[in-house]
Amino acid sequence: MKRFSFLILIALCIGNTTHAQDPDGAPSDDPHAGMRTGPSEGDPHAGVEGAPHMDRSLATAEPSADVPAGSVRVTVVDESGAPVAGADLNVGSMGQEGQRNRVVQRTNAQGVATFAGLATGNGQAYRVNLPYEGATYSCTPFQLPPNQGYAVRLTRLPLTRESRFLVQGIGLMMIELRESRLHISQQARLMNLGEATYVFPAGGINIALPRGFLAPEAQAVMTDQRMTVTPQGFRLVGSMPPGNVILSWSFDLPIDGEEMAIEQAMPIRTLMYRVLSDAAPGMRLDVAGFPPPEMVESEGRSLLATQVERPPNQPLERIEIRLHNLPGPNPVRWVAVFAAIAALGIAVTFAVRKKKPAQAMTRVRAEASETSVLDEIVRLDAERRAGKIGPKYFTRQRELLTTELALLLQRESERRPDEKTS
Numbered sequence: 001m002k003r004f005s006f007l008i009l010i011a012l013c014i015g016n017t018t019h020a021q022d023p024d025g026a027p028s029d030d031p032h033a034g035m036r037t038g039p040s041e042g043d044p045h046a047g048v049e050g051a052p053h054m055d056r057s058l059a060t061a062e063p064s065a066d067v068p069a070g071s072v073r074v075t076v077v078d079e080s081g082a083p084v085a086g087a088d089l090n091v092g093s094m095g096q097e098g099q100r101n102r103v104v105q106r107t108n109a110q111g112v113a114t115f116a117g118l119a120t121g122n123g124q125a126y127r128v129n130l131p132y133e134g135a136t137y138s139c140t141p142f143q144l145p146p147n148q149g150y151a152v153r154l155t156r157l158p159l160t161r162e163s164r165f166l167v168q169g170i171g172l173m174m175i176e177l178r179e180s181r182l183h184i185s186q187q188a189r190l191m192n193l194g195e196a197t198y199v200f201p202a203g204g205i206n207i208a209l210p211r212g213f214l215a216p217e218a219q220a221v222m223t224d225q226r227m228t229v230t231p232q233g234f235r236l237v238g239s240m241p242p243g244n245v246i247l248s249w250s251f252d253l254p255i256d257g258e259e260m261a262i263e264q265a266m267p268i269r270t271l272m273y274r275v276l277s278d279a280a281p282g283m284r285l286d287v288a289g290f291p292p293p294e295m296v297e298s299e300g301r302s303l304l305a306t307q308v309e310r311p312p313n314q315p316l317e318r319i320e321i322r323l324h325n326l327p328g329p330n331p332v333r334w335v336a337v338f339a340a341i342a343a344l345g346i347a348v349t350f351a352v353r354k355k356k357p358a359q360a361m362t363r364v365r366a367e368a369s370e371t372s373v374l375d376e377i378v379r380l381d382a383e384r385r386a387g388k389i390g391p392k393y394f395t396r397q398r399e400l401l402t403t404e405l406a407l408l409l410q411r412e413s414e415r416r417p418d419e420k421t422s
Contacts, residue, residue, distance in 0.1 A: 058155045058241055061128065061139035067149030072115045074128050074152045076107050079195070083111025084156055087130060091115050095124045120144040128152045133159055134199040135239035136224045157241060158196040165194030166240060167312070168270040173319070175262075175277035175285075177327065178252075179382060180375045181214070182260070185250040190225070190240060190268065197241045200225075205267050209233035209251055214376055215397075219248040254375060255326055262321040269315040274307035277323070284324040289316075377401050 067073045072091060076084040087107040094100050105113040118126065122143055130137040137154050144150060172187040192198050209216065209232065216234065218227035223245045224238040234249060253262065266273075275293075277285050279302040285293045293306040310316050380401065384394040 058137055058157070059128075059139040059153070061142050061150055061152045063145055063148050064151035065148050067114075067151050068116070069146060069148055070116065070118050070120055070144060071149040072118060072126065072128065072144070072152060073149065074105075074107070074113050074115070074154065076111045076113075076130060076154050076156055079155065079157050083107070083109070085109045085111055087111070087113075087132070087156065089113050090129050090131075091118070091126055092129060093118070093124050093126050096122075118144055120146045126150075128154065130154045130156060132156055135159055135197045135241075137241075138222075138224070140222070159199050159239075160194065160196040161199050161201070163198065163268075165192055166198050166268060167191050167193065167315070168266065168268045169244065169272065171266070171270050171273040171316075173273075173275045173321075175275070175321075175323070177278045177280055179379055180255055181379060182253045182255060182262075182323075183250065184253060184262070185248070187246060187248045188268070189244055189246050191244045192240045192242045195242055197239050199239045200237055204228075204235040204237040206230070206232060207234040207236060207249075207267055208265060210253060210262050210264060212253060214252040214254065216251040217249065221245065221247065252376070252379075258324070258326050260323045260326060262323070263318065265318045266316055269312070270310070270317075271312060271315060272307065272309045273316055273319060274305065275319070275321060277304045278302075279304045280325075280327045282325045283327070286322040286324070288320040288322075 064073070074089055076087045076089070078084050085107055088104065089107065090102050090104045092100065092102045103115055105115060107113045120143075125141045125143050127141045128139050137156060139152050139154065142150055167190070168188050169191040170187075170189040174185040176183040176185070207227070213233065216229050218229070218234060225236060225240065225245060225247060226238050227234045227236055227247065227249060233251075236247075253260070275285070275287050275290065276296075277283075277293075279285075279295060283304075285304040285306070287293070287306055287308075290306045290308045293304040296303050296305045308316065377398070380389070380394060380397055383389045384391075389397075
């Protein structure tokens, strides 16, 4: 997966916040399903009235000598600790070769279900999932030891679709200068300050990105929030239990001059937001309603940084950024562009013949042009040479960009009148 540039952001602003990461071999029909809350040190809003206990664990999974080897005993309780009878459960498994399986059961009158006859050892990993009316509660993945089973406990909370307790406690944006484009990384620390699990609307929460965005990518998490790419940006779906979670995503914007504007609405009530940017010589950063940025140093990098904090009744509704005196592109870039054009000649022709238009046109963005896609190919090649991305990601993205360029050229040629005359 593409490297996200959040280490600087986390070091400067987040502190010691913890959140779940997806380990290798995490099982589930939905690899991002699950739900955890954890401690929240350094939380400037932890004292907000009505905030839940951040150390409450909604899911635990531990080896137990009381459970037979090859078995998983699951106990489901409600918010008061009372057993939940008739709860539908499933145990997802993933093998070392990526093969998946799922077995289902329902809890008995004591809120207990036992899954037996499961393979032990490190050949597969398991995760217990409790879907419930739009939300999913899951434990962290585990492997079954050969000499004992696992005891899992899941707490099922009431649900709500009332969003007033959902806030973006801290939002972050990092702007990096790259060849012919801005690479923008964003991070949202979402907080549910209520006592019920919030279920996102049926259509999700739309996170609109600035016009002309390229290469959107969201970092996967193990909690029950999933970000999918849309023509406008991202759609956030799933649910949010009491507590907090950190979501991260990134995209690129082509640099179209010495001055650029970046504008985004805040779809979730935002209490604090910080903007950081690479600080090229002579460059200026202005954020509407924010204090003038300060120059900070982090890991040998010079950054412009500014932030604003709002009370809950006056949240930040949108962010408007102006960048001035951006450095121009390196002349070497044009050599790379022409080399890319030559290298793509055969591949473009092949891609047009290979892809069905109805399927492949979904990759062509309304704002895309031949130049912007070529710029993206150049940037991708440079990142691969620098070792910033892996070979699988590079190959997949290169093929997509090649197809997109081919379709753009084909679309352009279809617009032109036929120059052939008899």
